[in-house]
Amino acid sequence: MAQYSYSKLGTYDTCPLQYRFRYIDRVRVDVGPSVEACLGTVVHDVLEWLYEQVGHGVIPSWPAVRTHYQALWKATWTDDMRIVREGTTPEGYRKVGEQCLEHYYARHAPFEEGIVLGLEVPFEIPLAGGTVLRGYLDRLTKRGDGVYEVHDYKTSTRLPTPGEAARDQQAGWYALATQMRFPHAQEVRLVWHYLRHDERLVTTRTPLELEALKQDIVRRIRVIEAADTFPPRESALCPWCDYLTICPAKGHRLVVEALPANAYLGEPGVALVDRLAALKEDVKAYTDERKREIGQVEEALQAYARQHGYTVVVGSAMEAVIDEREVVALPRADDAERSDLEAIIRDAGLWESFSSLSLDKLRKAMNEGILPESLRARLAQLARTEQRATVRLRRR
Numbered sequence: 574m575a576q577y578s579y580s581k582l583g584t585y586d587t588c589p590l591q592y593r594f595r596y597i598d599r600v601r602v603d604v605g606p607s608v609e610a611c612l613g614t615v616v617h618d619v620l621e622w623l624y625e626q627v628g629h630g631v632i633p634s635w636p637a638v639r640t641h642y643q644a645l646w647k648a649t650w651t652d653d654m655r656i657v658r659e660g661t662t663p664e665g666y667r668k669v670g671e672q673c674l675e676h677y678y679a680r681h682a683p684f685e686e687g688i689v690l691g692l693e694v695p696f697e698i699p700l701a702g703g704t705v706l707r708g709y710l711d712r713l714t715k716r717g718d719g720v721y722e723v724h725d726y727k728t729s730t731r732l733p734t735p736g737e738a739a740r741d742q743q744a745g746w747y748a749l750a751t752q753m754r755f756p757h758a759q760e761v762r763l764v765w766h767y768l769r770h771d772e773r774l775v776t777t778r779t780p781l782e783l784e785a786l787k788q789d790i791v792r793r794i795r796v797i798e799a800a801d802t803f804p805p806r807e808s809a810l811c812p813w814c815d816y817l818t819i820c821p822a823k824g825h826r827l828v829v830e831a832l833p834a835n836a837y838l839g840e841p842g843v844a845l846v847d848r849l850a851a852l853k854e855d856v857k858a859y860t861d862e863r864k865r866e867i868g869q870v871e872e873a874l875q876a877y878a879r880q881h882g883y884t885v886v887v888g889s890a891m892e893a894v895i896d897e898r899e900v901v902a903l904p905r906a907d908d909a910e911r912s913d914l915e916a917i918i919r920d921a922g923l924w925e926s927f928s929s930l931s932l933d934k935l936r937k938a939m940n941e942g943i944l945p946e947s948l949r950a951r952l953a954q955l956a957r958t959e960q961r962a963t964v965r966l967r968r969r
């Protein structure tokens with residue numbers, strides 16, 4: 574039975590390669606947790622403890638909450654904790670956590686808003702085909718007849734807009750889970766506490782929105798399960814990635830950054846990218862000879878990247894993105910097997926969908942697993958594997 578969590582699906586969206594490392598290959602890397610993860614965990618644990626105390630009829634004072642937080646922070650802290658953001662310190666993060674809790678305490682004490690039905694409540698949402706979505710609700714409360722609230726605590730630096738909160742997928746999952754558990758619920762409110770900002774964002778979801786969300790989740794899972802390549806997707810989140818040191822998009826940069834300033838220019842990858850950038854600088858001055866040399870440098874770059882397992886090779890000012898992969902190639906318009914391909918599509922009653930026979934579109938549909946298995950098998954007989962490689966320069 575396939576199981577997905579919100580973070581598992583989110584990991585694939587952030588970076589398919591990170592998904593592969595974490596959930597398919599289960600790669601173990603020797604890196605400590607990030608300080609942001611530590612902050613989130615400790616603040617969540619303190620709020621869980623606080624509401625447990627309230628459930629036993631004890632309302633801890635603010636100094637007692639702060640003492641509990643400080644002890645938990647100390648117990649959770651490890652020397653290999655990663656601090657990525659420049660200029661920040663462990664003490665700074667510890668203070669942020671304390672301020673988050675202080676704001677929350679001041680706003681919500683004596684914590685009598687509704688009846689707490691559960692803390693860290695596990696849930697499962699069954700989907701078609703035996704797939705299950707799993708997760709936890711930070712706090713579930715009942716507010717009067719038929720009104721339920723899911724409370725979630727955020728320690729992130731960014732406060733979303735109301736529009737973003739209304740579209741938030743995680744909130745939708747929680748609404749689905751609560752609606753399933755309490756089918757008689759007249760309203761499920763999703764209360765997001767942005768603790769750094771001392772802000773609450775409250776949203777709800779209509780039955781139509783929840784149905785659309787379910788379909789979207791099924792579609793995303795289908796894309797993941799049909800995927801046979803997991804390319805790196807670089808983003809601003811890479812510095813927090815557990816797999817940074819083994820990532821093919823980052824490996825060359827790390828090697829070059831570790832070299833002394835005057836030594837990196839002689840590094841073969843840097844030299845190749847710099848040469849390619851110089852050759853491509855003035856497009857109008859292209860001669861046949863220059864085009865030939867560009868081809869040779871690109872081939873050399875591909876060979877260099879292949880040898881070291883890189884997908885990005887950095888130069889002084891530019892970097893080269895090397896995309897080398899096997900692709901499914903279907904018969905082209907002038908191939909002998911083209912009529913067979915067209916006959917298969919007509920037989921399947923899909924001619925309208927692909928009538929201009931966009932091979933890119935058809936290949937995408939095959940890759941995403943949205944075609945019936947029998948049709949996919951017939952198409953696979955016509956498909957062959959081709960090696961394709963491109964080198965694209967971009968500014969560093």
Ligand code: SF4
Pocket residue numbers: 587588589590591805806807808810811812814815816817820821822823
């Ligand atoms: S470092 Fe970035 S590109 Fe590489 S695996 Fe991690 S998230 Fe993906």
